[in-house]
């Protein structure tokens with residue numbers, strides 16, 4: 011279980027970006043963080059993987075307080091698909107994906123042939139095997155996203171943190187990725203993802219955490235949380251939730 015207790019974080023003095031939030035989720039669950047631009051989703055996710063310090067409150071992965079874990083130890087427990095894609099080095103796609111095994115290598119060691127073979131299989135899984143020798147910096151936004159997702163899966167951790175993984179993906183790939191995330195959670199991984207599309211969250215996720223101005227305004231099983239009232243409070247716009255062919259659909263009136 012990942013447990014967040016009384017988490018607060020400030021980028022600037024006297025201004026709380028994250029203000030005393032509490033939540034937890036288990037392996038086997040797919041959780042969506044929903045909220046307007048600038049509400050604090052990325053900041054929460056960066057605290058979870060140890061990237062942002064110092065924060066107030068506590069974050070536990072199973073029984074370990076991440077405050078006491080080294081970055082390499084955290085990377086064996088949580089893999090991350092970040093929102094930003096810039097790489098200052100010109101690595102090939104295959105190199106980037108192979109780097110997913112880095113937390114398991116002893117200092118100074120490089121990924122071996124087996125790691126590269128596995129990385130190539132991962133690229134083929136996402137239908138981007140043909141990009142393996144290309145420079146990562148020359149890829150489209152969506153291609154980069156798929157590569158970073160492949161790298162996170164190479165890391166093979168119990169928990170996955172994804173920051174708007176669908177934002178650059180086409181209609182079909184958004185669906186395929188959400189389906190894959192669902193499958194990973196059903197296979198036992200705990201997956202938390204920031205999303206901008208409440209329809210994807212409603213269709214695929216088990217739990218929803220609604221974040222506004224750095225606070226959680228509602229959270230829990232999606233059936234309880236994803237109603238028009240909560241969504242209107244979250245996004246400050248007139249929203250309806252309807253059913254078409256037995257499927258729920260959320261739209262702005």
Ligand SMILES: Nc1ncnc2c1ncn2[C@@H]1O[C@H](COP(=O)(O)OP(=O)(O)OP(=O)(O)O)[C@@H](O)[C@H]1O
Pocket residue numbers: 021022027045046047048049050051052053054
């Ligand atoms: N490095 C930083 N220094 C100062 N303020 C920051 C920094 N990073 C983010 N912020 C501010 O913190 C707030 C929360 O940002 P965050 O990126 O967590 O929001 P978000 O919900 O992920 O937004 P979006 O949906 O637009 O990606 C915003 O007001 C943002 O301007």
